[in-house]
Amino acid sequence: MIRFLVRRVVLGGITLLAVFTLTFLMVVSVPGNPLQTGERRLAPEVEQALRARYDLDDNARYFVQLLKGALRFDFGPTFQYPDWTCNQILMQSLPVSVMLGLSSIVLAVAVGVPLGVAGALRRHGAVATVGVAASVIGACVPSFVVGTCLILALAVRLKLAPVGGWGTWAHVPLPAMTLALPFIAYITRLTHVSMTDALSRDFIRTALARGVPRRRVVWDHAFPAALGPVLSYLGPATAQAMTGSFVVEKVFNIPGMGQHFVNAALNRDPALLIATVMVFSCLVILFNIGVDVAHAWLDPRLRERMT
Amino acid sequence: MIRAAVILLLILAGAAALALRGAPSGPTPDFRYVNSSDIHTLDPARMSWNQDLRLALNLWEGLLTTDPRTLLPTDGVAMFPPEVSDDGLIWTFHLRPDAHWSDGSRVTAADFLRGWRRCIEPGTAADYAFFLTDTVSGASEYASWRSEAVAVLTALARRAQGWPLNPEQNSLLARSPIAQPVRDALSERGRSFAPHHPQEGSPSDTGIQSDFNRFDLPWSSLHETVLRRHTLEMEERFRFVGLQAPDPHTFIVRLHRPVAYFADLVAFPTLSPIHESIERLREHTRFDHSTAVPSSLEHADATTVPLTPEGLVTYDPQWTKPDYHAHGYPGLVTNGPYRLTAWAFKRSVRIEVNPFHRDATRIACRVIEAVVIEDPNAALLAYEAGDVDFIPSLETPYDHVLFQWASTGTRPDFHVCALSGVYFFNFNCRDSVIDGRKNPFVDARVRRAFCLATDREALVRDVLQRGDRPAGSFVPRDTIPGYIPPAGLSYDVTEARRLLAEAGYPDGTALPVIELLFNTGGSGVGHATLCQAVARMWERNLGAQVELVGKESKTFAHDKAARRFMIARANWYADYNDPTTFLDVLTTGNGNNDSGYSGEAYDELMHLAAVERDPARRFQLLRQAETIVVEVDCPVLPLFHYTGLTAIRPGVEGIVPNARLMFPFKGVRVRR
Numbered sequence: 001m002i003r004f005l006v007r008r009v010v011l012g013g014i015t016l017l018a019v020f021t022l023t024f025l026m027v028v029s030v031p032g033n034p035l036q037t038g039e040r041r042l043a044p045e046v047e048q049a050l051r052a053r054y055d056l057d058d059n060a061r062y063f064v065q066l067l068k069g070a071l072r073f074d075f076g077p078t079f080q081y082p083d084w085t086c087n088q089i090l091m092q093s094l095p096v097s098v099m100l101g102l103s104s105i106v107l108a109v110a111v112g113v114p115l116g117v118a119g120a121l122r123r124h125g126a127v128a129t130v131g132v133a134a135s136v137i138g139a140c141v142p143s144f145v146v147g148t149c150l151i152l153a154l155a156v157r158l159k160l161a162p163v164g165g166w167g168t169w170a171h172v173p174l175p176a177m178t179l180a181l182p183f184i185a186y187i188t189r190l191t192h193v194s195m196t197d198a199l200s201r202d203f204i205r206t207a208l209a210r211g212v213p214r215r216r217v218v219w220d221h222a223f224p225a226a227l228g229p230v231l232s233y234l235g236p237a238t239a240q241a242m243t244g245s246f247v248v249e250k251v252f253n254i255p256g257m258g259q260h261f262v263n264a265a266l267n268r269d270p271a272l273l274i275a276t277v278m279v280f281s282c283l284v285i286l287f288n289i290g291v292d293v294a295h296a297w298l299d300p301r302l303r304e305r306m307t
Numbered sequence: 308m309i310r311a312a313v314i315l316l317l318i319l320a321g322a323a324a325l326a327l328r329g330a331p332s333g334p335t336p337d338f339r340y341v342n343s344s345d346i347h348t349l350d351p352a353r354m355s356w357n358q359d360l361r362l363a364l365n366l367w368e369g370l371l372t373t374d375p376r377t378l379l380p381t382d383g384v385a386m387f388p389p390e391v392s393d394d395g396l397i398w399t400f401h402l403r404p405d406a407h408w409s410d411g412s413r414v415t416a417a418d419f420l421r422g423w424r425r426c427i428e429p430g431t432a433a434d435y436a437f438f439l440t441d442t443v444s445g446a447s448e449y450a451s452w453r454s455e456a457v458a459v460l461t462a463l464a465r466r467a468q469g470w471p472l473n474p475e476q477n478s479l480l481a482r483s484p485i486a487q488p489v490r491d492a493l494s495e496r497g498r499s500f501a502p503h504h505p506q507e508g509s510p511s512d513t514g515i516q517s518d519f520n521r522f523d524l525p526w527s528s529l530h531e532t533v534l535r536r537h538t539l540e541m542e543e544r545f546r547f548v549g550l551q552a553p554d555p556h557t558f559i560v561r562l563h564r565p566v567a568y569f570a571d572l573v574a575f576p577t578l579s580p581i582h583e584s585i586e587r588l589r590e591h592t593r594f595d596h597s598t599a600v601p602s603s604l605e606h607a608d609a610t611t612v613p614l615t616p617e618g619l620v621t622y623d624p625q626w627t628k629p630d631y632h633a634h635g636y637p638g639l640v641t642n643g644p645y646r647l648t649a650w651a652f653k654r655s656v657r658i659e660v661n662p663f664h665r666d667a668t669r670i671a672c673r674v675i676e677a678v679v680i681e682d683p684n685a686a687l688l689a690y691e692a693g694d695v696d697f698i699p700s701l702e703t704p705y706d707h708v709l710f711q712w713a714s715t716g717t718r719p720d721f722h723v724c725a726l727s728g729v730y731f732f733n734f735n736c737r738d739s740v741i742d743g744r745k746n747p748f749v750d751a752r753v754r755r756a757f758c759l760a761t762d763r764e765a766l767v768r769d770v771l772q773r774g775d776r777p778a779g780s781f782v783p784r785d786t787i788p789g790y791i792p793p794a795g796l797s798y799d800v801t802e803a804r805r806l807l808a809e810a811g812y813p814d815g816t817a818l819p820v821i822e823l824l825f826n827t828g829g830s831g832v833g834h835a836t837l838c839q840a841v842a843r844m845w846e847r848n849l850g851a852q853v854e855l856v857g858k859e860s861k862t863f864a865h866d867k868a869a870r871r872f873m874i875a876r877a878n879w880y881a882d883y884n885d886p887t888t889f890l891d892v893l894t895t896g897n898g899n900n901d902s903g904y905s906g907e908a909y910d911e912l913m914h915l916a917a918v919e920r921d922p923a924r925r926f927q928l929l930r931q932a933e934t935i936v937v938e939v940d941c942p943v944l945p946l947f948h949y950t951g952l953t954a955i956r957p958g959v960e961g962i963v964p965n966a967r968l969m970f971p972f973k974g975v976r977v978r979r
Contacts, residue, residue, distance in 0.1 A: 031861070053615070082348050083627045163694055253682060253689075255653040
């Protein structure tokens, strides 16, 4: 297990370095001046001074400086917002994205798994129909539509929640619901399919034939087996929920990381872009390792293979 | 399973605790308004965005300020009008005795000197440094000398760290007087650099034979020598800049030419004073073990130099924070009617009354919060739900409906206002071939034909539908008191066709495919729809074939700067209350003259206007100049002058929608 973890962490480090290099190459090779912020063009002397100040005058040097900084978790200043460092921006926005992403995943599992299981147990029941309908809607309707509808109905009309913003518990439910919807859809379908599959397996039939009560067969034997694919999906899904909430952040005016990632790319802000990409990559790698560990926990066969 | 759930919930609770903290606490704000994006910087010298400047108007007070009703300069820390010498060159400002910083100390002329000097220092990189370099005697010379020094010192600092010099740096070391110690060191070692031999046909300075990289020089000590020498010389040189603070209450500015609108510039937030506490955060260079390591002033002593290794005057960028206290810094100190009390990135900015301001007792809104809402929909929803009181600029995809509501009186809280901004197209007047294609717009007749074939009335009425004013002139009508811009070309298809035929393109035949470059996005109907509509007019009226090229904004800016376009979309907003804020853009060599236009008669008239002292005669000269660009040479095609829409909640008094969307809040009163 330890050896497995060490190998994964080392591989993760190499991946991060590759991601860093690729991101750097892309951001310095696309056209566009990171220092120009408004419509007005910078005077040549001013631009030259800024390039000297931020080490932008030499790409090789800039790469080395950024990499040195990244190893110390210090990504330096941003160009668009000179009063803030990348670290300050990450410190303010990462917890917001983590909170929003985790709540939506918890919500997605809490709703999606029962819906999927119920659907598999009673294939033509009302719950199954609701589950299918929900997953189709969740997968099809874009989150800016869902978000705006939720705001109009629950915030503007019924005044049950604030319109947007961040800062209190009341701000969490609407965006979390909006962000959770596509995950609910996917988890419902995934649980449904793998539960149906598990229920038709030989060992289930054997257990039922030996007279084990159906309830125990379903929960103790079929359900853990069916959770495998859902668990595999949860790793990337959690990372995606934390990092891919750009649209939801926009609609609900949430100061999370998604917008910094998009804005940094649009503004050609190399340091901030690399900082956000590195955080996102770390999250993806971490959650994938986490999922592997969880798999080993649930499935003794894998645990043996890992050691 | 249960264990996993517990762990997950614990993580969630931890994240929640972290994520939900940091929201500004304190008294409920009296007034809340929307910023459509976060403040880019609170350093007044570096500001250029509207939301930054709007906040600066409330945090700082310049020698003069702008009256939001008339947009004319009025009293600030000094009384208006200041004392001006007969030749218009010497401006003397007398500071009022009751001007105080938010820490209670007095505002002095030295604070203005510090603030103004920062603007022309290359390390500040002020967008509006030209306010001073274009007007104040000696400022431009000082700034370019400093820039050259920065280039030399950057080269030396990098070389000292082992990075090779590039060809430009090599040539700089060979010729710059600032790099004399380097050349001296070389000759001391019996080596000399080969001088520049233009007769040998080397086309540029990079033809210098000496490659300083080859010489084994003591780069670290050379860097130190040059940096120390430069630090001393800086103060000597600054004496020749026309800025003086002879005593704490007098600030004297010497201009190199009379500037009719100088009072407007003085009222602009860029020229705010800066409190002396910033000096505690100045970045220094310490020379340790022969390597330059920048450190802060806490360790400043005889061995340190108050410049970065690159020769820049810089401060710890955290100086604009209210709660930053490194090295005994008190946090941001301002002298305006308000002081900054909280700034949460991308969330909100909170300002409270500066208790030491002379109007402190008369200000009704004691606490103001500016919340950041980037999505215009979300901003409007927050306004409708009563969460905010004021949206300075409403820009939604359904603008036209809101404009209709505002103009029909359905929504009396929405206010329409003519803005001092123009939406226009640049013609590429310079390059006869672009990306292998012939550019017909080098011919003024073709440009004029395209202007004449554009029905701006229809564009504004049928496409934009939001009350914008069709533009004949480059300078927006009715926004600059006393200036009446020329009428410009009207819609005349017959004349357009005649001109096009005269230029050799009868019925548009032989015209190459016309490329129209624009950036994607834009408020209201968006740039793409607008460009399509104009392209359709040209196709119908002139027989031209138009290709629309939409690019993401940075790539667009890059192409525009490199003049890789035939026609490019643009807009321009007034910075100060004078036609030159628009017309200077079209002068030869102006950094923002994207069309590449160079008109001898135009430049001459602009020059005459620049030295003319009689205001009426000056406006007449400017009008003549503008007539050339909008009726004869046509390097630009003005399409419309912007109209703004603001939302002010009923019960809020004292906000005056104006052409530059500048809103000081000290006169605002809110009745709930």
